[in-house]
Amino acid sequence: MNEARALPCLETLSDHDREEEPTGAPFFLPGEPSRLYNRPKPRLKLEIRNVAKTFASAKGLIRALNNINLAVQEGEFACILGPSGCGKSTLLHLIAGLELPDHGEIRLYSSQAKKDSNAERLIIFQEAALFPWLTVLENVLFGLRLQKLGAKESKERAMRFLALVKLENFANCFIHELSGGMKQRVALARALVLDPELLLMDEPFAALDFQTREKLQRELEEIWRRTKKTIIFVTHNVEEAITLGDRVILFSGQPGTVKQEYALPPSRPRQKESPFFTELAAEIKRDFQVQDPGRELVEQVTG
Ligand SMILES: Nc1ncnc2c1ncn2[C@@H]1O[C@H](COP(=O)(O)OP(=O)(O)OP(=O)(O)O)[C@@H](O)[C@H]1O
Numbered sequence: 222m223n224e225a226r227a228l229p230c231l232e233t234l235s236d237h238d239r240e241e242e243p244t245g246a247p248f249f250l251p252g253e254p255s256r257l258y259n260r261p262k263p264r265l266k267l268e269i270r271n272v273a274k275t276f277a278s279a280k281g282l283i284r285a286l287n288n289i290n291l292a293v294q295e296g297e298f299a300c301i302l303g304p305s306g307c308g309k310s311t312l313l314h315l316i317a318g319l320e321l322p323d324h325g326e327i328r329l330y331s332s333q334a335k336k337d338s339n340a341e342r343l344i345i346f347q348e349a350a351l352f353p354w355l356t357v358l359e360n361v362l363f364g365l366r367l368q369k370l371g372a373k374e375s376k377e378r379a380m381r382f383l384a385l386v387k388l389e390n391f392a393n394c395f396i397h398e399l400s401g402g403m404k405q406r407v408a409l410a411r412a413l414v415l416d417p418e419l420l421l422m423d424e425p426f427a428a429l430d431f432q433t434r435e436k437l438q439r440e441l442e443e444i445w446r447r448t449k450k451t452i453i454f455v456t457h458n459v460e461e462a463i464t465l466g467d468r469v470i471l472f473s474g475q476p477g478t479v480k481q482e483y484a485l486p487p488s489r490p491r492q493k494e495s496p497f498f499t500e501l502a503a504e505i506k507r508d509f510q511v512q513d514p515g516r517e518l519v520e521q522v523t524g
């Protein structure tokens with residue numbers, strides 16, 4: 222997990238800077254048929270406009286991303302799917318402010334009064350980047366050092382987030398004593414404890430076995446439901462994207478561009494055996510292969 226400071230071309234705007242947004246359609250709440258509620262307004266969290274990124278390498282220039290346009294709503298779980306080398310990690314690095322785009326702009330809309338937080342967009346990588354010389358609790362406390370909290374309050378807060386990821390009984394363990402899945406849960410707690418505006422997850426479960434991966438998917442979905450965080454989640458795995466995403470965004474091969482978006486219905490948990498799930502998975506895999514016939518079929522979560 223890295224912390225990213227806002228860079229000059231990555232604007233962070235607060236609520237009052239937002240442009241006018243349409244009010245959502247009214248809907249009925251179950252069990253209360255006589256009352257009509259307004260669906261909360263979808264609020265824009267992140268806007269990416271015409272972003273391009275080129276790298277210089279020994280082989281010459283590599284155009285990693287081309288003309289990326291994306292909007293992510295507050296509280297949305299957006300999954301990015303695409304072939305290897307299409308620029309998924311590059312896009313997360315740009316959003317996090319770890320790299321600068323050559324062209325275009327990235328706007329993060331903040332819901333917090335404080336605009337200069339160094340923890341507004343946090344990345345969790347495939348290999349949880351934890352400090353092995355610190356305990357689980359100390360790893361989670363690490364990012365809180367810069368916040369003006371007392372020791373007791375920091376510890377209580379860290380323990381609350383360890384409980385959220387079901388690791389409260391492992392607080393005093395060292396990192397080498399944990400399984401891969403537990404390490405990713407520590408990384409998640411360490412990110413969430415800082416209350417980021419945006420959580421960027423770069424194939425966080427790719428190195429895990431199938432069962433651990435499915436378990437963590439369920440846990441992440443529950444944590445997302447409870448914390449209402451905005452998440453951008455990169456994966457190679459079609460089933461994982463359909464399980465977790467409100468929307469699946471399919472990238473084309475290099476240079477990466479948005480090829481197709483699939484909006485998913487809000488009902489959860491998603492049933493892998495349902496006709497909807499299997500048909501959508503087949504459709505996305507077809508679209509995936511059309512653009513990248515040379516690449517092995519997307520990793521099978523059920524394989
Ligand atoms: N710092 C860098 N310097 C030079 N080239 C880079 C750099 N970072 C990424 N690239 C190149 O940009 C392209 C996109 O890389 P990126 O890591 O974003 O792809 P990806 O979609 O995340 O791939 P994967 O699914 O394998 O993780 C690749 O061709 C890569 O070699």
Ligand SMILES: [Mg+2]
Nearest residue numbers: 309310311423
């Ligand atoms: Mg990558």
